[in-house]
Amino acid sequence: MKVELRAITKRFPGVVACDGVDLSVESGEVHALLGENGAGKSTLMNILFGLYQPDEGEILLDGAPLTARSPADAIAAGVGMVHQHFMLVPVFTVAENVMLGIEPTGALGRIDRAEARRRVVDLSDRYGLAVNPDAVIEDLPVGVQQRVEILKALYRDARCLILDEPTAVLTPGEIEELMGIIRQLAAGGRAVIFISHKLREVLTVADEITVLRGGKVVGNTTPAEADEAGLASMMVGRDVQLVVDKDVADPGDTVLAASDLVVEDDRGNTVVDGVSLEVRAGEILAVAGVQGNGQTELVEAVCGLRRPEAGRVTLDGRDVTGLGPDHLFQVGLAHVPEDRQRDGLVGSFPVASNLVLNQLRNAPFSRRGRIDRRAVRRHATRLVEEFDVRTPSVDAAASTLSGGNQQKVIIAREFFHARRLLVLSQPTRGLDVGSIQYIHRQVVAKRDEGAAVLLNSSELDEVLALADRIAVIYRGRIVGVVDRADASRELIGLLMAGAVDEAAEVAPEAGEEDEAVTVT
Amino acid sequence: MSTATTDAPAQPPAEPPDDGSGGGGGGGGEGSGRGAAFGAALWSRLRALANALLLPALALFTALVIGALVMIFTDPNTLNQWSSFFADPVGALKASWDLVSDAYGALFHYSLGTPEFFGRTLTEATPLALGGLSVALAFRAGLFNIGAAGQLVIGATCAGYVGFAFDLPAPIHLPLAVLAGFAGGAAWGSIAGVLKARTGAHEVITTIMLNYISYRVLDYALRSQRFRPPGRADLISRPVHDSARLPIIDVGDVRFHAGLFLAIAAAVAVWWLLERSTVGFRMRTVGANPFAARYAGMSVGAMYILAMVLAGGLAGLMGTVNITGRPSFTLTSGYYAFLGFDAIAVALLGRANPAGVLGAAFLFGVLRAGSTGMQANTDTPVDIIVVIQALIILFVAAPALVRQIYRIKAGRATGQSFTTNWGL
Numbered sequence: 035m036k037v038e039l040r041a042i043t044k045r046f047p048g049v050v051a052c053d054g055v056d057l058s059v060e061s062g063e064v065h066a067l068l069g070e071n072g073a074g075k076s077t078l079m080n081i082l083f084g085l086y087q088p089d090e091g092e093i094l095l096d097g098a099p100l101t102a103r104s105p106a107d108a109i110a111a112g113v114g115m116v117h118q119h120f121m122l123v124p125v126f127t128v129a130e131n132v133m134l135g136i137e138p139t140g141a142l143g144r145i146d147r148a149e150a151r152r153r154v155v156d157l158s159d160r161y162g163l164a165v166n167p168d169a170v171i172e173d174l175p176v177g178v179q180q181r182v183e184i185l186k187a188l189y190r191d192a193r194c195l196i197l198d199e200p201t202a203v204l205t206p207g208e209i210e211e212l213m214g215i216i217r218q219l220a221a222g223g224r225a226v227i228f229i230s231h232k233l234r235e236v237l238t239v240a241d242e243i244t245v246l247r248g249g250k251v252v253g254n255t256t257p258a259e260a261d262e263a264g265l266a267s268m269m270v271g272r273d274v275q276l277v278v279d280k281d282v283a284d285p286g287d288t289v290l291a292a293s294d295l296v297v298e299d300d301r302g303n304t305v306v307d308g309v310s311l312e313v314r315a316g317e318i319l320a321v322a323g324v325q326g327n328g329q330t331e332l333v334e335a336v337c338g339l340r341r342p343e344a345g346r347v348t349l350d351g352r353d354v355t356g357l358g359p360d361h362l363f364q365v366g367l368a369h370v371p372e373d374r375q376r377d378g379l380v381g382s383f384p385v386a387s388n389l390v391l392n393q394l395r396n397a398p399f400s401r402r403g404r405i406d407r408r409a410v411r412r413h414a415t416r417l418v419e420e421f422d423v424r425t426p427s428v429d430a431a432a433s434t435l436s437g438g439n440q441q442k443v444i445i446a447r448e449f450f451h452a453r454r455l456l457v458l459s460q461p462t463r464g465l466d467v468g469s470i471q472y473i474h475r476q477v478v479a480k481r482d483e484g485a486a487v488l489l490n491s492s493e494l495d496e497v498l499a500l501a502d503r504i505a506v507i508y509r510g511r512i513v514g515v516v517d518r519a520d521a522s523r524e525l526i527g528l529l530m531a532g533a534v535d536e537a538a539e540v541a542p543e544a545g546e547e548d549e550a551v552t553v554t
Numbered sequence: 555m556s557t558a559t560t561d562a563p564a565q566p567p568a569e570p571p572d573d574g575s576g577g578g579g580g581g582g583g584e585g586s587g588r589g590a591a592f593g594a595a596l597w598s599r600l601r602a603l604a605n606a607l608l609l610p611a612l613a614l615f616t617a618l619v620i621g622a623l624v625m626i627f628t629d630p631n632t633l634n635q636w637s638s639f640f641a642d643p644v645g646a647l648k649a650s651w652d653l654v655s656d657a658y659g660a661l662f663h664y665s666l667g668t669p670e671f672f673g674r675t676l677t678e679a680t681p682l683a684l685g686g687l688s689v690a691l692a693f694r695a696g697l698f699n700i701g702a703a704g705q706l707v708i709g710a711t712c713a714g715y716v717g718f719a720f721d722l723p724a725p726i727h728l729p730l731a732v733l734a735g736f737a738g739g740a741a742w743g744s745i746a747g748v749l750k751a752r753t754g755a756h757e758v759i760t761t762i763m764l765n766y767i768s769y770r771v772l773d774y775a776l777r778s779q780r781f782r783p784p785g786r787a788d789l790i791s792r793p794v795h796d797s798a799r800l801p802i803i804d805v806g807d808v809r810f811h812a813g814l815f816l817a818i819a820a821a822v823a824v825w826w827l828l829e830r831s832t833v834g835f836r837m838r839t840v841g842a843n844p845f846a847a848r849y850a851g852m853s854v855g856a857m858y859i860l861a862m863v864l865a866g867g868l869a870g871l872m873g874t875v876n877i878t879g880r881p882s883f884t885l886t887s888g889y890y891a892f893l894g895f896d897a898i899a900v901a902l903l904g905r906a907n908p909a910g911v912l913g914a915a916f917l918f919g920v921l922r923a924g925s926t927g928m929q930a931n932t933d934t935p936v937d938i939i940v941v942i943q944a945l946i947i948l949f950v951a952a953p954a955l956v957r958q959i960y961r962i963k964a965g966r967a968t969g970q971s972f973t974t975n976w977g978l
Contacts, residue, residue, distance in 0.1 A: 339848065358665065360851030371849050380843040392850035400832045406832075 114192025177208030382431030664927025679919025685897025701761025703894025709870025712738030717794030735874025743866015751855030
């Protein structure tokens with residue numbers, strides 16, 4: 035199917051989200067749509083999928099105009115979309131989810147499960163989408179859930195498939211598998227539109243690249259002609275540096291020490307199994323691992339949000355095991371949580387309130403229980419400027435800000451009071467290049483001021499960009515601690531996958547000093 | 555559906571701040587720009603106020619219109635006129651108009667028409683305001699207090715007992731009764747708060763159950779010698795002594811009891827607590843996002859308990875002003891518990907905002923005070939008022955419906971999503 039978007043314009047109150055955008059995708063082609071958050075990528079695709087109506091312009095499918103009033107029209111015309119947030123029923127099986135809405139129905143309205151199952155198996159074989167049709171969705175890892183979403187679109191005979199930021203939630207291994215699947219879909223004659231702001235992926239998988247900025251097409255290129263730096267500056271509109279400038283760390287005293295920590299998750303499974311680590315002043319220790327290997331619970335235990343079953347946590351030599359976040363805050367811990375919307379912000383509160391969320395009880399923001407609103411505002415105005423938070427005013431509700439700016443609000447709040455230890459969980463997940471670059475620079479600056487930084491990230495790029503030392507966690511255990519100088523993408527990737535023996539082979543001079551690789 | 559994508563910068567411009575911080579903060583002291591800035595801030599606040607009032611006003615209007623239709627279709631005489639509509643269309647319309655205008659005319663006459671009736675309206679509004687504040691405060695902390703009824707009953711029991719069991723001079727007796735009423739309601743409310751904080755038991759369930767228990771607690775007390783007036787066998791208490799009754803205020807023929815001042819003071823106190831104090835900030839944070847509150851080092855459980863104690867106390871005060879202010883001054887079985895449910899409606903209509911609660915309580919006071927006069931003088935049953943009250947709440951709770959009827963764009967006539975987030 036040939037998909038053509040011609041001069042699409044879509045206005046929202048106060049913004050032109052798409053401004054005369056042209057896009058043409060042939061069948062058998064993977065077309066990457068690249069742009070920062072707010073560039074208009076998703077709006078454009080939502081128009082193609084019938085969620086929005088364009089104010090101007092037209093859509094042609096194989097030359098025939100499409101007027102999709104709703105996703106149902108778009109699906110009927112052969113357009114399928116896999117959203118960033120999956121739309122699956124967690125307690126249903128794969129086959130049930132795939133057939134949802136167009137169940138094969140026998141006599142008396144009986145659902146023909148066998149038929150649905152047969153078609154799911156058939157499709158997954160044809161496109162290399164390995165899934166068990168009888169598995170229940172909530173038991174499946176995110177990467178497999180995504181395959182179910184793709185299967186859903188194929189089951190509805192989508193000849194044009196839109197993937198909206200499909201890699202944002204995936205592990206490095208899953209991303210690689212997805213890339214294979216995308217190639218196979220294209221080889222099968224489908225037109226694939228791949229939305230992303232990750233340059234490496236776009237260069238790997240796309241045939242054509244269209245870059246959007248501020249609702250306009252600012253460039254058309256192919257991976258052969260483009261490189262990461264060029265694409266990044268095209269996206270951002272100025273030159274960007276992809277590498278963080280930083281000097282070699284000059285570590286001081288040990289700030290955080292965890293010894294033999296054992297932590298259980300909410301269901302009572304032991305997910306951190308005897309972890310010991312140390313972070314010194316003026317260094318960044320990254321805990322690298324594929325999501326779900328215990329790093330979330332480890333961070334929660336360190337930050338006083340989860341009581342460890344065993345082991346000790348000390349901060350500047352003081353035993354702080356089992357103390358709550360309030361106490362740890364007083365002794366100089368700052369924490370940027372993993373789920374920023376849930377744990378980091380109160381969306382309905384103004385930016386100013388969010389900037390003092392955990393500090394309002396202290397002077398100068400309040401005295402004897404009474405809020406000093408002038409002080410709060412002054413502080414907010416200062417931080418908004420200092421951390422370049424793009425907000426109409428400090429009174430705007432935090433939920434009206436873009437993801438990158440919401441994260442900057444949290445970063446501003448936490449960095450402001452981080453005296454000794456700064457814990458960062460997935461600090462740049464889902465953010466655009468500009469914001470990532472900014473946040474990385476701030477982290478390094480904080481380190482250079484002498485703070486100890488514990489970074490929990492499953493982005494390999496981020497770990498390699500920021501860390502001075504890397505502790506790789508696998509199934510609740512630290513399987514290796516590597517100095518940045520000795521760490522290669524390959525080595526960390528292998529350790530993250532739990533392939534300790536292979537890792538030992540590629541590790542440089544393992545065993546000599548405990549500074550290099552300690553494989554347990 | 556994720557129609558709201560992360561990519562589209564499509565959010566409407568941020569609404570004017572509703573926490574009042576836009577007023578004084580903008581000026582700062584920049585000299586000439588100050589007057590203009592103040593004017594703009596005032597204007598934006600007036601607009602915000604108009605927006606906030608639009609939906610309740612339309613809800614009230616729609617409810618009155620439907621109430622009118624109900625009157626027309628349940629009145630035999632008017633229905634007769636309609637059955638001969640084609641012979642005499644003017645007659646049918648006139649009969650309907652007369653019926654409705656008489657009824658609503660009486661409703662407003664007997665609530666607002668004379669100083670005496672206005673005083674009665676204020677008296678009816680007083681307990682509703684306190685109860686509405688109770689539900690509103692709990693709601694801002696993320697709790698749906700269905701238990702105002704039970705807290706009212708326990709509060710009235712405590713205040714009433716202090717009122718008739720002791721002989722004290724008025725300057726001590728009345729404050730003591732008020733304190734007992736607050737304490738009783740607070741203690742009763744705290745049970746649900748502690749259960750929620752310690753075990754996660756949902757406050758909707760526990761407060762409903764505590765309501766039933768409170769009625770029986772009162773019945774049990776009413777059977778005891780301490781409560782029963784000599785020589786009576788039915789469930790009624792001795793009357794509260796004069797020294798513990800709320801003084802009657804008389805301002806140019808407008809007569810009401812001093813409970814009104816208590817209600818207004820409580821509204822100011824709740825507003826200050828929520829908007830100006832650190833404790834209130836923590837309560838609101840817990841209410842708006844308990845996860846973020848926990849990460850910020852706040853004790854979510856402690857806030858739940860505190861909110862339920864204060865909400866219970868306010869509901870206890872609702873019972874107190876009733877027992878020490880409403881003639882008869884005696885406790886009876888199930889003592890005015892229904893006011894506890896009207897309080898939920900008041901908080902809902904007032905959008906969990908202290909000023910809004912006062913306004914809503916006044917409106918409900920009008921409806922309650924006027925309804926008896928309306929029934930006595932126009933044969934329109936009081937029940938029509940119950941229907942209208944219910945319709946108002948229905949329309950406030952379903953803002954989308956009102957927007958549909960009046961073709962208002964979403965996002966304007968909405969305040970907080972007060973009615974869709976009832977914690978369940």
